[in-house]
Amino acid sequence: MSETPIFDEMWGRDADLRAPYRRFQNWFEGEDIARLRAKQREAEEVFRLTGITFNVYGRAEAEERLIPFDIIPRIISGREWQRLSRGIEQRVRAINAFLYDIYHRQEIVKAGRIPEQAISRNDAFLPQMIGVEPPGGIYTHIVGIDLVRTGDDQFYVLEDNARTPSGVSYMLENRETMLQMFPELFSQNRVQPVQSYPADLRRSLASCAPNGSDSPTVAVLTPGIYNSAYFEHAFLADQMGVELVEGNDLRVVDGKVAMRTTQGYQPIDVLYRRVDDDFLDPLNFNPDSALGIPGIMDVYRAGRITIANAPGTGIADDKAIYSYMPEIVEFYTGEKALLENVPTWRCSEPDALAYVLDHLSELVVKEVHGSGGYGMLIGPAATRKDLAEFRKKLMARPGNYIAQPTLSLSTVPIFTRNGLAPRHVDLRPFVLVGPNGINITPGGLTRVALKKGSLVVNSSQGGGTKDTWVLED
Amino acid sequence: MLGKTANGLFWMYRSLERAENISRLVETGQRIALTRLESSDGEWLSIMQTAGVADGYLSRHDEVTKEAAIDWMLRSRDNPSSVLSAISAARQNARLVRTALTHDVWEAMNRCYMQVRERLARKVNERDLPAAIDMIKQHTALVRGTTQGTMLRNDIFNFARIGTYLERADNIARILDVKYYVLLPSVNSVGSSIDNVQWETILRSVSARGGYRMVHGNQACSVDIARFLILDRRMPRSLKFSISKIRDNLDYLASDYGLRHPCHAQVDTLVRRFMSHDIDSIFEYGLHEYLQDILAALAALGHQIEIDYRFYE
Numbered sequence: 169m170s171e172t173p174i175f176d177e178m179w180g181r182d183a184d185l186r187a188p189y190r191r192f193q194n195w196f197e198g199e200d201i202a203r204l205r206a207k208q209r210e211a212e213e214v215f216r217l218t219g220i221t222f223n224v225y226g227r228a229e230a231e232e233r234l235i236p237f238d239i240i241p242r243i244i245s246g247r248e249w250q251r252l253s254r255g256i257e258q259r260v261r262a263i264n265a266f267l268y269d270i271y272h273r274q275e276i277v278k279a280g281r282i283p284e285q286a287i288s289r290n291d292a293f294l295p296q297m298i299g300v301e302p303p304g305g306i307y308t309h310i311v312g313i314d315l316v317r318t319g320d321d322q323f324y325v326l327e328d329n330a331r332t333p334s335g336v337s338y339m340l341e342n343r344e345t346m347l348q349m350f351p352e353l354f355s356q357n358r359v360q361p362v363q364s365y366p367a368d369l370r371r372s373l374a375s376c377a378p379n380g381s382d383s384p385t386v387a388v389l390t391p392g393i394y395n396s397a398y399f400e401h402a403f404l405a406d407q408m409g410v411e412l413v414e415g416n417d418l419r420v421v422d423g424k425v426a427m428r429t430t431q432g433y434q435p436i437d438v439l440y441r442r443v444d445d446d447f448l449d450p451l452n453f454n455p456d457s458a459l460g461i462p463g464i465m466d467v468y469r470a471g472r473i474t475i476a477n478a479p480g481t482g483i484a485d486d487k488a489i490y491s492y493m494p495e496i497v498e499f500y501t502g503e504k505a506l507l508e509n510v511p512t513w514r515c516s517e518p519d520a521l522a523y524v525l526d527h528l529s530e531l532v533v534k535e536v537h538g539s540g541g542y543g544m545l546i547g548p549a550a551t552r553k554d555l556a557e558f559r560k561k562l563m564a565r566p567g568n569y570i571a572q573p574t575l576s577l578s579t580v581p582i583f584t585r586n587g588l589a590p591r592h593v594d595l596r597p598f599v600l601v602g603p604n605g606i607n608i609t610p611g612g613l614t615r616v617a618l619k620k621g622s623l624v625v626n627s628s629q630g631g632g633t634k635d636t637w638v639l640e641d
Numbered sequence: 642m643l644g645k646t647a648n649g650l651f652w653m654y655r656s657l658e659r660a661e662n663i664s665r666l667v668e669t670g671q672r673i674a675l676t677r678l679e680s681s682d683g684e685w686l687s688i689m690q691t692a693g694v695a696d697g698y699l700s701r702h703d704e705v706t707k708e709a710a711i712d713w714m715l716r717s718r719d720n721p722s723s724v725l726s727a728i729s730a731a732r733q734n735a736r737l738v739r740t741a742l743t744h745d746v747w748e749a750m751n752r753c754y755m756q757v758r759e760r761l762a763r764k765v766n767e768r769d770l771p772a773a774i775d776m777i778k779q780h781t782a783l784v785r786g787t788t789q790g791t792m793l794r795n796d797i798f799n800f801a802r803i804g805t806y807l808e809r810a811d812n813i814a815r816i817l818d819v820k821y822y823v824l825l826p827s828v829n830s831v832g833s834s835i836d837n838v839q840w841e842t843i844l845r846s847v848s849a850r851g852g853y854r855m856v857h858g859n860q861a862c863s864v865d866i867a868r869f870l871i872l873d874r875r876m877p878r879s880l881k882f883s884i885s886k887i888r889d890n891l892d893y894l895a896s897d898y899g900l901r902h903p904c905h906a907q908v909d910t911l912v913r914r915f916m917s918h919d920i921d922s923i924f925e926y927g928l929h930e931y932l933q934d935i936l937a938a939l940a941a942l943g944h945q946i947e948i949d950y951r952f953y954e
Contacts, residue, residue, distance in 0.1 A: 218744075219736070219751050393736050406740040416954060417645050428644045430796065430950040431898050 236632035246641030255506035294480030366407035384437035644951030902949035
């Protein structure tokens with residue numbers, strides 16, 4: 169809880185219009201609020217018809233929900249973006265090098281920069297991956313880095329998504345919707361395009377194919393139509409022009425993973441999988457999984473298929489490992505991390521735990537393996553009862569939690585009945601990694617808390633999204 | 642194309658065709674009820690038999706009433722062949738094969754589902770029935786229209802068509818079978834002119850009244866109706882038309898893939914066995930037996946297609 173006013177990306181701290189928003193503000197002033205309201209409804213109708221929905225786990229099929237879309241863009245200057253993307257690239261390189269290292273020689277452990285048990289006792293560490301050479305040496309082909317902002321020049325990495333980052337379909341559909349509804353805005357502002365993402369993704373995946381395939385077959389693996397992100401899986405397969413497969417479409421034939429087509433089994437070279445490690449291969453991982461492809465890990469170890477992202481990458485976006493990221497970046501790049509981490513207390517350490525228990529009402533406490541904003545305590549917003557209950561959980565399993573200070577996240581205006589109103593946001597840029605380099609789509613997905621004062625931006629808990637612009641300076 | 646995708650397309654279009662046929666039957670039933678003085682709710686049983694949903698109804702209801710029958714056919718979730726169930730299944734399959742559909746088709750299908758679901762969220766009262774049925778027919782027609790207008794003529798299209806026509810052939814055979822079974826208990830009555838309302842029922846339920854009149858005039862005769870609905874190659878809902886479309890599309894697949902399967906031999910046999918006789922020999926053989934044989938052959942063909950094109954593991 170800071171004394172200084174919250175940083176607004178449009179109005180700064182002192183109601184002083186910031187440069188990237190100048191042209192937008194000009195346009196907005198000339199707009200009729202009633203017309204914009206109609207446009208907002210129109211956008212929702214487009215999303216519903218197109219079926220841009222996500223499923224809520226454990227509910228009936230009727231529960232396909234829309235993620236609310238806000239028509240006010242979030243605008244980032246070209247200069248700001250350049251700085252950010254340098255930091256993102258550095259971090260992604262380090263994550264990849266870290267993954268290679270911990271599944272091979274574990275130099276970082278030997279150097280004493282990370283305790284051995286942070287790796288060996290971590291559920292996300294996959295012993296099956298030790299010594300495996302992923303095609304092209306790449307572990308994380310697709311990464312999402314979650315950023316928050318607290319000031320003009322102050323960005324923090326909130327978390328890394330190195331397993332299966334989702335949300336890129338919203339980035340693309342949000343832009344598409346804005347282009348349709350407000351073409352004039354794109355004539356007035358020079359916004360860097362994002363539309364090449366599906367083609368870039370396909371090219372990047374193809375470039376990671378195992379040796380010897382010049383026109384590799386790529387496919388997207390989905391858990392199925394009941395998965396919360398099924399729309400995105402279908403969308404990406406469609407946009408890339410590749411097949412969308414489920415585990416029961418695949419089997420190992422002649423040492424290759426192959427999909428069942430109307431003309432027999434056809435081999436796959438690159439599998440962009442959107443299923444968790446546990447459900448990849450019932451022979452090698454979870455034997456109860458009905459979703460996996462028996463034997464795919466053996467094909468993978470033989471270097472005959474690329475799995476993107478590689479199994480076992482979860483160790484890099486684990487919240488306990490997150491706290492070591494500054495060391496990780498320095499260890500592998502030899503440079504200081506350009507993007508800062510949020511200060512993090514590892515509750516597994518007695519001193520840290522003591523501090524966290526003393527300051528519970530000021531901190532955000534997260535489960536090490538949690539995601540989607542579930543199982544998390546926001547101290548300043550918690551009731552006395554919440555705090556007492558959480559304290560018990562924390563003392564019972566301290567190693568299961570990390571704690572961070574509550575940051576005063578930046579706000580961006582959203583469109584409400586009464587015009588513009590500030591709401592907290594975060595940003596997930598999307599990064600593609602291939603042997604020929606790293607490609608970062610300008611912008612990414614902006615998630616916005618729609619409730620006044622709320623810091624929870626997760627779509628599963630009522631957050632919305634915005635189109636994110638990076639201007640050409 | 643994935644075997645699963647072929648399966649999804651096949652069932653998406655089968656379900657869509659079923660939804661449309663069921664709504665047509667409800668429309669027909671309502672028309673009979675309104676235009677016939679001595680009509681009783683019992684006729685709804687015959688309508689439900691025609692639709693193949695009577696057994697399910699009777700297992701859950703003690704008596705046949707008009708309201709309950711309409712509700713069963715239009716919106717019951719317990720009835721897998723209700724309009725609502727069929728549209729939901731079509732849309733579910735469309736989601737599954739979304740990458741194979743054009744944007745227009747997906748949007749038409751999604752809109753169809755959303756509108757029909759909203760319309761059928763509550764019981765449809767008598768006054769609203771015609772509008773509700775019109776809406777269903779319009780929306781299914783939109784999906785069919787966007788399919789025709791925007792889809793590439795490749796294997797995706799072929800599987801969609803095979804699903805459509807297998808369902809249509811199956812439906813028409815059932816309608817004929819039930820109607821003739823119920824209407825013509827004795828062989829003597831074959832060839833005699835039949836009750837005006839009854840023939841209208843049959844023709845209306847397949848939207849064939851105008852077509853029949855153009856070909857056979859105003860005189861309704863059971864043999865002519867049977868000939869029209871079984872053997873007329875111009876009538877888009879006749880058995881002959883539907884089966885020849887199934888064969889055409891299977892042939893396109895064979896030439897596209899460069900491979901003939903057992904299902905190709907089966908459809909050829911089906912055409913030879915059932916479509917090469919005149920109507921008199923069909924009656925001589927026994928219409929009911931003939932239709933039962935066709936239904937069995939269609940089911941076997943559907944099953945063989947599933948195997949030949951690897952719909953399942």
